[in-house]
Amino acid sequence: MPFDLSQLLVIGVSARALFDLDLEDQLFRREGLQAYIQYQIEHENEVLGPGAAFPLIGAILRLNSLVPEKRKAEVIIMSRNSGDTSLRVFNSLKHHGLDITRAALAGGAPLARYLQAYEVDLFLSCDETDVQSAVDAGFAAALIYPPPTDYSSALDAIHIAFDGDAVLFSEESERIYQEEGLEAFLRHETENALKPLPDGPFAKLLRTLSVIQNETDPSKPPIRVALVTARNAPAHERAIRTLRAWRVRVDEAHFLGGIPKAQVLRAFGAHMFFDDQHSHVEPASRLVPSARVPYRTRIIDEHEINKRPKAVSSELTSESSKTGEDLLN
Numbered sequence: 001m002p003f004d005l006s007q008l009l010v011i012g013v014s015a016r017a018l019f020d021l022d023l024e025d026q027l028f029r030r031e032g033l034q035a036y037i038q039y040q041i042e043h044e045n046e047v048l049g050p051g052a053a054f055p056l057i058g059a060i061l062r063l064n065s066l067v068p069e070k071r072k073a074e075v076i077i078m079s080r081n082s083g084d085t086s087l088r089v090f091n092s093l094k095h096h097g098l099d100i101t102r103a104a105l106a107g108g109a110p111l112a113r114y115l116q117a118y119e120v121d122l123f124l125s126c127d128e129t130d131v132q133s134a135v136d137a138g139f140a141a142a143l144i145y146p147p148p149t150d151y152s153s154a155l156d157a158i159h160i161a162f163d164g165d166a167v168l169f170s171e172e173s174e175r176i177y178q179e180e181g182l183e184a185f186l187r188h189e190t191e192n193a194l195k196p197l198p199d200g201p202f203a204k205l206l207r208t209l210s211v212i213q214n215e216t217d218p219s220k221p222p223i224r225v226a227l228v229t230a231r232n233a234p235a236h237e238r239a240i241r242t243l244r245a246w247r248v249r250v251d252e253a254h255f256l257g258g259i260p261k262a263q264v265l266r267a268f269g270a271h272m273f274f275d276d277q278h279s280h281v282e283p284a285s286r287l288v289p290s291a292r293v294p295y296r297t298r299i300i301d302e303h304e305i306n307k308r309p310k311a312v313s314s315e316l317t318s319e320s321s322k323t324g325e326d327l328l329n
């Protein structure tokens with residue numbers, strides 16, 4: 001029987017996001033592809049250390065132990081490496097006990113073209129070109145920043161923190177803030193408080209996470225989601241009403257209004273934080289694994305994106321849920 005990805009949360013992660021390949025990357029930049037290939041083959045049996053995406057990927061794979069025989073997530077290595085240089089990565093997966101058996105090794109070619117074929121819900125990479133192409137094609141994708149130096153997470157549940165504007169929500173209001181200033185932004189958000197914000201690049205992923213939450217034992221939720229936004233009152237209302245209309249589960253909301261995000265993220269214990277602004281991601285990445293969501297460079301036709309989350313049989317779409325209960329608990 002073919003392996004069906006359509007009912008799974010599928011994460012595509014690059015080798016450099018998952019493992020510490022910093023030295024190897026420097027060698028590649030300094031001495032070129034041949035030197036890099038030679039080095040990887042010679043060091044095939046040397047295990048790679050964890051990279052910035054390692055804690056999140058480990059936590060996501062633990063979802064598969066919740067219900068025996070019912071896999072919930074699949075992680076696929078998506079790398080510009082060739083098959084020949086990938087043995088070190090496979091050996092390292094085995095060493096760390098990561099249940100990852102599938103890989104797209106594009107041999108230097110861009111990866112975005114394969115995201116649809118692998119039914120990827122989230123793409124994490126250290127390659128800015130691949131991430132930009134993925135976001136432009138309508139996928140949730142983020143550029144992984146270097147890992148924090150002093151980070152450990154003993155948490156069983158997956159802790160994910162999302163920024164609001166230009167991540168979960170569209171960049172529409174963010175643009176008003178950037179182009180016309182705070183006063184115009186607050187006026188616009190107050191006037192439109194009852195109108196849900198359009199989907200941002202991570203809206204569909206949040207819906208899929210909510211579906212998984214709803215399928216599991218409520219006394220032991222396997223995922224904890226936090227909204228960590230610079231919005232504060234009076235701009236909070238539209239964000240809350242938008243999540244309510246989407247009928248998604250957000251466990252915590254932090255309306256910071258200028259308070260730095262990094263310490264809040266550390267207290268939350270984020271396995272990963274997603275934000276669109278370098279000025280937020282960079283300081284956060286010193287304390288918790290963090291990734292930047294680039295702006296979409298083209299307008300995406302809504303019909304191009306399958307807005308229905310995976311593994312869903314209920315009517316959990318933004319269109320059908322405008323009267324939904326407040327799940328922002």
Ligand SMILES: [Mg+2]
Binds near residue numbers: 163164165167276
């Ligand atoms: Mg933002």
